[in-house]
Amino acid sequence: MAAQGERQESGKDGRFSPAGSGRISLSLLLLAGTSQAALADDLLLPFAETASDLLGLLRRFDLHNAVYFGLFMGLVAFSTTTSLLLMYERRRAGRAERRLRNELAALHGADDLAALLMGSERQLLVSWNGRDGEPRFQGDPTIVGENAPAQRALAFGTWLGPADAAAVESALEQLRERGQAFRLTARCLGNRFIDVEGRTIGGRAILRLRDVTGDRSELLQAQAKLSTARSDLRSMTMLLDDVAYPLWIRDAEDRLLWANQAYLRSVEARDLDDAIGRSLELLGAPTREEARRQRQAGTTFSSRVTAVVAGHRAVLDVIERPTAGGSAGIAVDVSELEAVRTDLQRQMDAHVRTLDQLPTAVAIFDGSQNLIFSNAAYQRLWGLDAAFLALRPSDSEVLDRLRAARKLPEQADFRAWKADFLQGYRSVEQQEIWWHLPDRRTLRIVINPNPQGGVTYLFDDVSERFELASQVHSLTRVQSETLDTLKEGVAVFGSDGRLKLHNRAFAEMWNLAPEMTAANPHIDTLIKTCRPLAPRDEPWIDIRGAVAGLADMRMGLSCRIERHDGTALDCTAQPLPDGATLLSFTDVTASVNVERALTERNDALERASRLRDEFVHHVSYELRSPLTNIIGFTQLLGDETVGSLNPRQRDYADHIMRSSASLLAILNDILDLASIDTGSLELSPEIVDIRSTIEAAMRGLEDRLAESSLDLVIDVPDDIGTFVADGKRVRQILFNLLSNAVGFSSPGQTIRVSARKRGGEVIFDVKDQGRGIPPEIKARIFERFESHTLGTRHRGVGLGLSIVRSFVELHGGRIEISSAPGVGTTVTCIFPNERRETPSDGRSAHSALTPIAAE
Secondary structure, eight states, X not given: OHHHHHOOOBOXXXXXXXXXXXXXXXXXXXXXXXHHHHHHHHHHHHHHHHHHHHHHHHHHOSHHHHHHHXXXXXXXXXXXXXXXXXXXXXXXXXXHHHXXXXXXXXXXXXXXXXXXXXXXXXXXXXXXXXXXXXXXXXXXXXXXXXXXXXXXXXXXGGTBOHHHHHHHHHHHHHHHHHOOOEEEEEEBTTSOEEEEEEEEETTEEEEEEEEOOHHHHHHHHHHHHHHHHHHXXXXXXXXXXXXXXXXXXXXXXXXXXXXXXXXXXXXXXXSHHHHHHTTOOSSOHHHHHHHXXXXXXXXXXXXXXXXXXXXXXXXXXXXXXXXXXXXXXXXXXXXXXXXXXXXXXXXXXHHHHHHHHOSSEEEXXXXXXXXXXXXXXXHHHHTOOHHHHHTOOBXXXXXXXXXXXXXXXXXXXHHXXXXXXXXXXXXXXXXXXXXXXXXXXXXXXXXXXXXXXXXXXXXXXXXXXXXXXXXXXXXXXXXXXXXXXXXXXXXXXXXXXXXXXXXXXXXXXXXXXXXXXXXXXXXXXXXXXXXXXXXXXXXXXXXXXXXXXXXXXXXXXXXXXXXXXXXXXXXXXXXOTTSOEEEXXXXXXXXXXXXXXXXXXXXXXXXXXXXXXXXXXXXXHHHHHHHHHHHHHHHHHHTTSSSOOOHHHHHHHHHHHHHHHHXXXXXXXXXXXXXHHXXXXXXXXXXXXXXXXXXXXHXXXXXXXXXXXXXXXXXXXXXXXXXXXXXXXXHHHHHHXXXXXXXTOOTTOEEEXXXXXXXXXXXXXXXXXXXXXXXXXXXXXXXXXXXXXXXSSOOOOSOHHHXXXXXXXXXXXXXXXXXXXXXXXXXXXXXXXXXXXXXXXXXXXXXXXXXXXXX
16 A cells, blocks of 8 residues: 555646545544544533532532632533534534545545556656656566666666657657657667657656557557668669669569669660650560560570660670569670670680790690690691691590600600609699600600699700700800900809809909809908908999999999009999999009109199299299389480480480380280289270271381381271270280281381271281291291291290280180291281271270380
């Protein structure tokens, strides 16, 4: 009864009424009635005794008796009233008790009925009193699992599917927070179905879990299976739509019911309805009729047919199988397979033709040891008839015929030899044997087992190879003897970087032991052995790269190795056609010593030349200052500013002046050459008037021209104009050329100076009628300090023409000389004319009017 007292029933008004509350109230009422009756008896008994005493006292006293009597009567009246009230309350309490007892009996009946109803089926009730109340569980907890506690019912994820658990969780949360009722059917993990219902009653949230049984359970399971089947069908349909082969389903009347996308693409239909509406068929009518006939006979149609697929002819392997309601079919495009098969057949034919062209004899025998193929070389090697080979003889028959023709090696026991030879059919490894035939031929036979059974024989005539190997061996020995006689060290390394061949000089040059060279050491080992004699790393790195580097990176190499003992070796690496590398070491110690001596001597000569140039440059500067003083004082004497001179003194002063001017010119030439050698001489470009420049150079030689009775003719066009150059150096060039022409001319002869512009060049010609220059002198005429009198009184230090050539070349021009003995000399200076000027009137503001010697 205690368990039943905790159950809660639901009324029609939607409120809860505690089952035990009636029983508790009734007990309280009964207890109250009993207490009131006892109280009345306890109160009336003293009053009765008092009344008796009061009556006795009234009889004995008068006034006091009256008072007591009044008091007594009041007490009697009070007691009577109280008794009447008590009797009334007792009757009312009895009626209430009877009513409560009837209600308690009804509640007991309702409780029993509720327990009976709850026990009629397996279910579990979970209730919450308020939002934060603790859950109370009533009913059978095994509904959520065998031997499971009731609290597990609220862990929905442990006994419901993920989707249903989430739905129940959400609905229960809405019920407890908003009082929103719900009812749904959930599926357990054990494929059972549970009715989940939630509602609020009397301020409580109630969750009822009840098993779904009977027809409804079977219906739900059928619906689940139907949903699964539909999902599987949808997945299978999607999968079949992605299949690259056409698939279709037909009904019993051969009408198209379904086709995948490959089928629709093949018949060029938009969708299935379009294919059905236009009766688009993949297969031709004869093929469909044959398929229908075989289906009616209960067999599966399978055939390779030709059809038009998406506008292109294709070869299809068609399989159509009868079903309960029609048929289902598939078509596999084997066009590429047919093309591959045809191509394979062509390749096999080509291989047969190729094998017929091979010099190696090939014979293929099957698992029954019968000949199935032989090339032309096989027939030529053994001299067998084509008709005999066409009969597909056995391997034993072929051997017997060859033995009869004495074409096999001579054997004492031919039967045992043949049995041993035919063991190749039972071997899984390739074998190689050699036959030495009676006709002195040597054959190499390769027996290769075939995976499908049988063997393939390869007969290679190596007689010529043996002969060539013998010749190569002889040549190798001759080569080795020849290399051993050479003084140069020679070593040949293979493509793997190992020593293959060397001569005696190589081993002696690097102190290599015979045991080491006989082991064919690697280049790294040899370098490690030879490095102590020549410790420099660079040559060895280059040598290793040339020998052991990548094949496409190997190149020729030449380097020099200097050893500790002073020996110098020239190493040359040369790649060979077979991937090997040839190294040669030549002792060049003697030539290196000579080269060193020559180098040292050349260095000494260059130092001497620099000392000479520095000395000349220094002395020239040191001489120029006193010479300038001499010229200045001589001019003062000649001007007679410090006193008059007699004629002889005046002649002496003039002589000193001319000699000093000549010496100053020589010093200037030396300084100019020194500046040119050091690269410190720079030109000062300006606009140079050609005629004025020639005239300025001529004025410096007027005295010499007059003394030598020579005529100077200037041949320059009036519109010759100007050009851009260093005017001072151009005048110096012309002065030197004219001075040289005056020196080598005889009295009465004419010197011609001409200037022309031709294209982008300015050309100066200085021509004399002197003795000319012999060819042996002409080649050295522009060298420094080259002075040749040629039988004249002209003397010079040999710097004039050298300076002329240097100045012309500094301008970017060139100089040419034309001369022959007895016909005079013509010197031509050609300057670039990069700037064109207007014709001039023969005057130049930039030209100097003083003689060259004064400069």
